[in-house]
Amino acid sequence: MVDYVQENNIATLWVNNPPVNSLSSNVRQGIYDGIARANDDPTVKAIVIAGRNRTFIAGADIKEFSNSDGNISVSLVEVTDQLENSSKPVIAAIENFCMGGGLEVAISCHYRIAHHKTRFAFPEVNLGILPGATGTQRFPRLTSLRFALDIIPSGRVFSAEEAFDNSAVDKIVDDKVYEAALNFASTVIDKDFNSRRTSKRSPPDTDLLGDLVSKAYVTNSKRFKELAPKYCIKAVAAAAKPYDQGLLIERDLAFQLFTSGQANALQYAFFAERSTSKWELPGGFNWKNTNGRPINSVAIVGSGKMTAGIVTCFLRAKIRTFVFNTTEMANRQVFINSMNILANDRKKRRITAEEYYIYLSYFTYAKSPKIIAKVDAVIDDLPQDVNIKRDIFQKLDRICKPSTIFCTMEIEKIASATKRPKMVIGTHFFAPANVMRLLEVEYGPETAPRTVAAIMNMGKKIRKVSVLVSNRTGVVANRLMGVGTDQAVFMLEDGINDQRLIDNCMEDFGMAMGKFKTIDIIGMDANVDVLRKTLNEQGYDLDENRNMVRKSLNNFLHSYTYYAFFKYGSRRYPLFTYELSVLGKKGERNGYGYYRYTTENRQPIYDEEIVEILKNYRKRMGIQTRTFTYQEIFERCLYSSVNEGFKILEEKIAHKPQDIDVMSLMGYGFPRQVGGIMKFAETTGTERIYEAVCRYNKLYPDQPCWRPSKLLERVAKENIPMKYWGQIANSMSKL
Numbered sequence: 001m002v003d004y005v006q007e008n009n010i011a012t013l014w015v016n017n018p019p020v021n022s023l024s025s026n027v028r029q030g031i032y033d034g035i036a037r038a039n040d041d042p043t044v045k046a047i048v049i050a051g052r053n054r055t056f057i058a059g060a061d062i063k064e065f066s067n068s069d070g071n072i073s074v075s076l077v078e079v080t081d082q083l084e085n086s087s088k089p090v091i092a093a094i095e096n097f098c099m100g101g102g103l104e105v106a107i108s109c110h111y112r113i114a115h116h117k118t119r120f121a122f123p124e125v126n127l128g129i130l131p132g133a134t135g136t137q138r139f140p141r142l143t144s145l146r147f148a149l150d151i152i153p154s155g156r157v158f159s160a161e162e163a164f165d166n167s168a169v170d171k172i173v174d175d176k177v178y179e180a181a182l183n184f185a186s187t188v189i190d191k192d193f194n195s196r197r198t199s200k201r202s203p204p205d206t207d208l209l210g211d212l213v214s215k216a217y218v219t220n221s222k223r224f225k226e227l228a229p230k231y232c233i234k235a236v237a238a239a240a241k242p243y244d245q246g247l248l249i250e251r252d253l254a255f256q257l258f259t260s261g262q263a264n265a266l267q268y269a270f271f272a273e274r275s276t277s278k279w280e281l282p283g284g285f286n287w288k289n290t291n292g293r294p295i296n297s298v299a300i301v302g303s304g305k306m307t308a309g310i311v312t313c314f315l316r317a318k319i320r321t322f323v324f325n326t327t328e329m330a331n332r333q334v335f336i337n338s339m340n341i342l343a344n345d346r347k348k349r350r351i352t353a354e355e356y357y358i359y360l361s362y363f364t365y366a367k368s369p370k371i372i373a374k375v376d377a378v379i380d381d382l383p384q385d386v387n388i389k390r391d392i393f394q395k396l397d398r399i400c401k402p403s404t405i406f407c408t409m410e411i412e413k414i415a416s417a418t419k420r421p422k423m424v425i426g427t428h429f430f431a432p433a434n435v436m437r438l439l440e441v442e443y444g445p446e447t448a449p450r451t452v453a454a455i456m457n458m459g460k461k462i463r464k465v466s467v468l469v470s471n472r473t474g475v476v477a478n479r480l481m482g483v484g485t486d487q488a489v490f491m492l493e494d495g496i497n498d499q500r501l502i503d504n505c506m507e508d509f510g511m512a513m514g515k516f517k518t519i520d521i522i523g524m525d526a527n528v529d530v531l532r533k534t535l536n537e538q539g540y541d542l543d544e545n546r547n548m549v550r551k552s553l554n555n556f557l558h559s560y561t562y563y564a565f566f567k568y569g570s571r572r573y574p575l576f577t578y579e580l581s582v583l584g585k586k587g588e589r590n591g592y593g594y595y596r597y598t599t600e601n602r603q604p605i606y607d608e609e610i611v612e613i614l615k616n617y618r619k620r621m622g623i624q625t626r627t628f629t630y631q632e633i634f635e636r637c638l639y640s641s642v643n644e645g646f647k648i649l650e651e652k653i654a655h656k657p658q659d660i661d662v663m664s665l666m667g668y669g670f671p672r673q674v675g676g677i678m679k680f681a682e683t684t685g686t687e688r689i690y691e692a693v694c695r696y697n698k699l700y701p702d703q704p705c706w707r708p709s710k711l712l713e714r715v716a717k718e719n720i721p722m723k724y725w726g727q728i729a730n731s732m733s734k735l
């Protein structure tokens with residue numbers, strides 16, 4: 001784990017814990033013992049710490065946080081103290097990743113030499129903790145309170161150049177960082193380095209503490225539903241006190257965070273996100289035993305609202321991207337929109353000017369399908385009309401090379417229209433596609449495992465978190481969270497007069513956005529499309545009925561019969577959203593939805609008109625209004641999604657609870673500090689949720705989302721821990 005190598009009078013401690021040299025207990029012990037050995041050896045004059053596997057140290061081993069193997073070794077605080085107190089100068093040779101505990105190790109050394117491409121960060125805040133191995137006290141002393149208050153509460157990654165500019169490293173090299181560190185070591189042998197002991201210094205800007213702290217509170221306020229950002233600010237502020245006092249404050253805050261449920265949930269989310277790449281298919285094919293061809297070129301067919309967002313994902317990954325539309329104007333518009341997205345990235349310094357031009361050079365127009373004949377994958381962004389889609393894909397099937405994969409949301413309909421059903425797969429991007437990291441990948445009954453492998457790898461290349469699901473109807477993430485949205489609409493219809501009440505309840509819980517704000521952002525049309533599709537599956541045609549009623553009655557909106565047709569069937573549908581869409585409210589896009597929006601300010605504004613529309617609606621529907629408790633709002637919005645999550649598992653649409661959690665986190669802004677909808681179920685207690693689901697099922701028999709999932713029933717009754725839920729679902733007979 002840590003190799004001790006001596007060359008002449010310099011000892012090197014090589015950290016070797018692949019893949020990212022995390023600071024597991026053995027590594028900590030190895031560094032500690034290595035420093036002691038070098039200090040005891042009179043022939044050693046200086047010590048270098050470097051990392052094997054072409055990286056320095058990416059931080060603590062997160063698995064050990066919740067899963068100690070009983071291996072008692074020294075703590076990281078003991079290691080950092082041991083480093084700083086070394087009687088011989090210690091030089092850190094830093095490259096690739098220097099994060100968390102790794103950065104705490106580096107700043108406890110006396111000198112730091114870094115490769116110019118090194119990425120530095122204190123990502124602890126993202127795991128619900130703080131740099132509690134003296135990092136909050138040493139870092140501001142080495143750099144400044146200003147820089148520490150920027151870096152530690154945000155967890156943002158910073159470059160070697162920024163590290164140098166802020167005195168966090170002493171030298172940057174373009175090549176061979178270890179050799180540079182050895183050379184550097186030979187220049188400091190026998191020199192006094194007492195002033196290099198970080199804890200002995202004071203931050204250079206303590207006089208500005210008040211202003212800097214206020215600024216940090218404002219900058220990070222959006223994340224204050226999580227405890228860690230606030231605690232990080234408090235801990236860094238304590239660095240203005242004498243070191244020992246600051247350290248006590250750091251320890252106290254670190255302990256409080258470590259034992260909070262949030263830290264546990266955030267660490268769970270870290271691994272859940274990574275676990276989605278370990279996909280598995282029912283026949284035993286999986287990410288390990290299946291190779292897919294690399295996707296080096298794609299064609300995006302169509303020009304919808306999301307096209308430019310999708311295109312930029314590929315451009316940023318330097319994948320040759322063809323945009324295929326039959327009109328030059330449509331192609332041009334996609335180019336302009338993609339250029340605007342990248343220009344914004346450049347303005348916000350997410351990419352450099354050079355990268356901007358390089359990325360754009362990967363864009364190509366295609367007016368004729370022949371131009372895209374040789375692409376590795378075609379991505380469908382055509383209008384929702386299946387006949388148009390089938391027609392175009394039939395043509396592409398004749399033109400494209402045999403290995404071209406077709407990605408569409410209508411897998412079975414496109415597969416049956418082509419002679420390559422094995423090469424047809426579903427990809428669902430979430431809007432805005434250039435921002436949202438979730439990619440839902442759906443396999444159909446005929447999709448080949450190699451096609452799955454190719455598209456899952458493509459997802460990684462375009463920096464998406466890809467979740468593999470089996471194809472049923474519609475987007476799984478929408479199904480998961482959509483049931484909760486329907487509940488919100490029903491409660492509004494049944495008596496809540498203020499949409500903010502439900503939105504606030506969800507936002508207080510930590511959701512990035514309330515239910516009605518989400519409907520507005522997604523757009524009324526998209527929501528009504530889902531309703532239209534659901535009704536189609538039940539044999540109803542929303543528009544057909546609308547036309548029918550229109551013909552027979554002048555104003556169908558006043559038609560009681562029309563609504564009664566759906567309401568008094570066996571199932572209730574969230575028709576109020578439909579009513580608003582018919583009234584011309586399209587959501588945030590046209591400024592009118594459940595809220596109002598102005599062109600200057602896209603923030604939702606409460607709209608009293610909704611109450612009037614609601615009153616008329618209720619009258620026509622014959623709804624007797626009633627009051628709702630906060631608890632009922634909370635339970636109906638969230639427990640309905642939990643029940644749906646269990647159904648998605650038992651129907652074998654998703655493979656494991658982590659996949660469902662990632663969909664809720666990355667597709668719908670579920671609070672990361674709760675871990676995801678399934679982790680929420682575990683924390684709340686499945687027994688409690690099952691009891692509520694049964695209660696609502698009795699109260700609302702016209703809402704099938706309350707039929708209790710068999711899997712939920714079993715895990716609740718037998719009190720089965722979450723780690724077995726996927727296994728049990730897979731052993732249940734297919735529904």
Ligand SMILES: CCC/C=C/C(=O)SCCNC(=O)CCNC(=O)[C@H](O)C(C)(C)COP(=O)([O-])OP(=O)([O-])OC[C@H]1O[C@@H](n2cnc3c(N)ncnc32)[C@H](O)[C@@H]1OP(=O)([O-])[O-]
Pocket residue numbers: 019020022058059060061062063076097099100101102123124127130131132133271274275
């Ligand atoms: C008292 C205070 C103590 C100190 C606390 C801290 O240091 S807190 C700060 C702690 N540090 C952090 O928060 C940094 C967390 N790490 C990262 O942000 C990224 O991994 C990366 C930027 C280092 C590399 O990105 P990349 O896209 O090149 O690679 P990738 O992300 O795909 O990971 C590759 C594999 O390594 C695994 N693994 C990675 N890190 C850890 C870890 N620390 N531990 C365990 N495992 C870890 C990861 O699961 C994956 O395993 P798999 O699935 O192949 O079995």
